[in-house]
Amino acid sequence: MIELINLYKSYQSKDNSVIAVNGINLNVAAGKIFGIIGLSGAGKSTLIRCVNFLEKPSSGEVVINGKYLSQLSNSELHQTQQKIGMIFQHFNLLNSRTVFANIALPLELAGSSKQDINLKVNSLLQLVDLTDKKNNYPSQLSGGQKQRVAIARALANDPEVLLCDEATSALDPQTTDAILSLLKQINNKLNITILLITHEMEVVKNICDQVAVIDQGKIIEASTVENFFLNPQTQLAQNFVRTFCNEKPMPEISVEFQPQYSEGKNLIVRLTFVGNKVAEPLVTKLAKKFNIDVSILQADIETVNEKTMGFLVVELYGDKQKTTEFIDHLATYETSVKAEVLGYAN
Amino acid sequence: MPTNIWGLLLQAFAETVYMVFAAGIISFVIGIPIGILLCISDKNHIAPNPIVNQCLATVVNIGRSIPFIILMVAIIPVTRWITGTSIGTTAALVPLAVSAIPFVAKIAENAFKQVAHGLLETGKSMGASNWQLIFYILLPESRVALINGLTLTLVTLVSFSAMAGAIGGGGLGDLAIRYGYQRFNSFIMIITVVILVGLVQIIQLLGNKLSSIYNLGKHQ
Structure with missing residues (x-):
């Protein structure tokens, strides 16, 4: 048109x-x-x-x-x-x-x-x-x-x-x-x-x-x-989405962020959910399955274009193999869940 | 003399009213279109045209800068050419209108410029032509400012018309000078002043009334 x-x-x-x-x-x-x-x-x-x-x-x-x-x-x-x-x-x-x-x-x-x-x-x-x-x-x-x-x-x-x-x-x-x-x-x-x-x-x-x-x-x-919220590509788009989902910068963690994994560090991960995955107790289910602990740092739920979306920033306690499995498993949900590793923290 | 004093005053009053309103109407009819042209030919307006804008602005500014008493004498040949005479009430209309036209043009331009640009943009978004923008948006939206400006013009014309009396234009000014000043008739002097003040008051009152009718939409 x-x-x-x-x-x-x-x-x-x-x-x-x-x-x-x-x-x-x-x-x-x-x-x-x-x-x-x-x-x-x-x-x-x-x-x-x-x-x-x-x-x-x-x-x-x-x-x-x-x-x-x-x-x-x-x-x-x-x-x-x-x-x-x-x-x-x-x-x-x-x-x-x-x-x-x-x-x-x-x-x-x-x-x-x-x-x-x-x-x-x-x-x-x-x-x-x-x-x-x-x-x-x-x-x-x-x-x-x-x-x-x-x-x-x-x-x-x-x-x-x-x-x-x-x-x-x-x-x-x-x-x-x-x-x-x-x-x-x-x-x-x-x-x-x-x-x-x-x-x-x-x-x-x-x-x-x-x-x-x-x-x-x-x-x-x-x-x-939906894709914009789930998968913003450019820095500007990401800023729009993050700000809107009330994601705050985490100074006390970010100063200790390290790009590389090292022993004793925990993984900080951002999780985005779309649709009915929001309602499922997915995180706790997987945490049990892979035997890791999850600490929720930030969380927000929004209705986007009549679909519900969840935004989480979590810290994963567990060894490297288990946390990697956890993240890999989330990746199998493709269009409905997205996991991004933000860094490592003490 | 004192027997027909009221007749004299009445006739002078009628002449003044005639000069003020006739010159006023002539100057509105010519001045407002000039004001529209001045406004819309501005570089950020609906029909930008720097040449027209500059020329008109220059003419209007020159017109506004000549003192009335000088203009009146200077354009006597023009007055004679138009009216066939240089004395009398009708002859006085020419310098009165000529001096009021640039005044009205400037006042109208300012009134039109106060119309928010967004409104014209809205009109354009509806597919309005420039003529439609002028008649549907520019004129109605500026009418309160325009009425106030035109009232001011009429008030100014009252004082100019008294000056026109000095060179034989007739009216209350003429009467005040001939009887009040040259013949030391204080009574006539005072009465003419009172009538002039009253006339200005009435014009202002009517102008305010009219603008408040149209202003209903704005401040309530």
Whole structure:
């Protein structure tokens, strides 16, 4: 549904040029929720603005539902843009318009009749559960309500694609959850493809099917969300996952970490579980089987894309052969369990 | 003399109101589009065009820097060419409008610039053309600032119109100078001042009222 081909965007200033988007290729299948995560300044804002041509890419192609945006005339582009909804971090509602009139705006711009506008806006108000606020002004709404108005407005022209630019970054955690589940619901109900950018793992975890990591204008990693949590490849992705799973650095252990095994040292291992392996008493079962002791240093459980994932950091007490067997055995679970040796400690 | 003093005042008042509002309307009609052009041709706005922007900005700044009393005299040939005469109330409209246009343009530009860039971006994301951005977003979202600015323009025009009286423009200023100053008629002087103050108060009051109607959405 959304295809980005070799996309570049650079800004020319007096004495230097900044490359914000540096050769991005991306493919988002219809009906999916695709998340792009990155730190501030990574180029994600520019990237999402290139997708609906708010920013014209310096080179490369954006293909939306088979249409090459760069080849459209101005009026064709405006028509295509009407079918690409967008919501923003700061909602961007018009203060001079009521909730109803804000949602009606894209329909007015598209030249819909008064009757159609009435019908459509009222059904959208129901969808986002704001029928009782239709005559209020944005200044009378909470942040979450404002974003729901913005979502309704973005859906007014029945878009095929919804772009979310840090849509929950200005909201508190509870409101974030509510907005995310609304987006998920819209995705299910209307089968709209959603491309979102964020710096919050919470967003990726809750609603995305796929995720890509952007750094310095490049996609450095892309995978399904489960695989992202289970198997982050790059340092940046690992940082995102570890921080999100509340894994703390362990100074009292890490100073004594030694890369090589030596007699009398214990193995420090990070274990990641997906799905029903979380519920099984796997660790204690194996500990008994291989006759080693396990001390849990850190633990966290998260629900990722409706699957439960467990994150453990454990210290293994036992001789080298037994602990190696333990780890090798875990490796046989492949996609559902992952064990990484972090080092050795006293 | 004292018998028709009220008639004189009434006529002068009508002339002042005519000058202020006619010049005001002319300057809005010409100044606001210039303000829109100034705003949107800025390099980070919706229709960047440095040449248009620079030229307009220069003209507007020159216009704003000429003192009214000098402008009024300097453009007498233009006034005569447009209205066929250089004295009288209608003739005074020309310098009044000419001096108010750059003022309005600047005020309008500032009002439009206060519209958050994100709103225009949102409009663009909906596929709005530049015309639509102006009429659906820029103008409605800046209307409170615009109304306040236009009120200020009318108030300024009241004082300018009194000055126009000095070169035969008619109105309350003319009356105050001819009777109040040159004939030492303190009564007329005081009455004209009171009427001018009252007129400014009424304009300001109406402007505030109008802007508060449109401001409903903002601070409640």
